[in-house]
Amino acid sequence: MSDDQPTPTTAGYPWAPPDGTTASGPAAPVPYDAGIGHPTPAGAPYSRGYPTAPAPTGYPSPPTYPYGPGYPPAHGPVAYPGPRPYDGFAIAGFVLSFVGAVVLSIIFGVLGLVRTKGGRARGRGLAIASLVISSLWFVVGIGLVIYGATLGPVSTYTVGDCVRLSADADAGLDEGDAPTLPKVACxxxxNAExxxxxxxxSxxxxxxxxxxxxxxxxxxxxxxxxxGVPYDDSRLGFFIVYPEQIGWYTGDRKIACIVTAPEDVTSTLRGSAR
Incomplete structure (x- = not known):
């Protein structure tokens, strides 16, 4: 086997002669790659054996939004709808219960309970309160009717009725009471008529x-x-009988005027001119 080998003619290979010559003459100069610190073969398209990335031309523009530059708003009626409103029926029932409109307050209270069920609206406590207060009014009204019935009618008098007015009854009348006075024949x-x-x-x-x-x-x-004479010229007196609130609720609307004598009489006081 002969030791005479042809001298490579391709520049940049490691077996090229150290003096940079070829069989046909001196080799072309080899460009120097500063990045790797050794010569790069002539005509090689890459440095370090990797493709060269294109140089960046700048960062992409930020996206645009319909709300203007930057991020969309974090708050708003869509993201946070706000507090639930109070139910109008619950409020109306609560107000009416305080003025004694029992029937309307009960109706509005029931409607308020239905409309606030499941937290759909606020005011459930007001609806419950209206029903409770209306129930109390109803109980009080029943109690007043029963109490008034036990007292009997306050004013059952007609013109010409003669009555016996006792000292105790007179004192009660001065305090605002209106007892049923015993009727007697004239x-x-x-001492009264x-x-x-x-x-x-009504x-x-x-x-x-x-x-x-x-x-x-x-x-x-x-x-x-x-x-027969004006009151200012008379030696007699008079007192009045009128319905109080309890009697009014039991149907009493009558007022009565009763003339009184300082002593007992056995005849009518009509036309006495005293």
């Missing part, structure tokens, strides 16, 4: 002070018509 000893009476208009109770004022004005105006 020929028997008595009914001289005027009428019914007040409706809600006007209040104790107003009823008392209206009754007094009516009785004062009717005094002279029965006795």
């Amino acid at each position: 020929s028997e000893p008595h 009914v001289y005027a009476a009428k019914n007040l208009p 409706g809600s109770y006007p209040g104790l002070d107003r009823v008392e004022q209206e009754t007094f004005a009516y009785c004062e105006s009717e005094y002279a018509r029965f006795v």
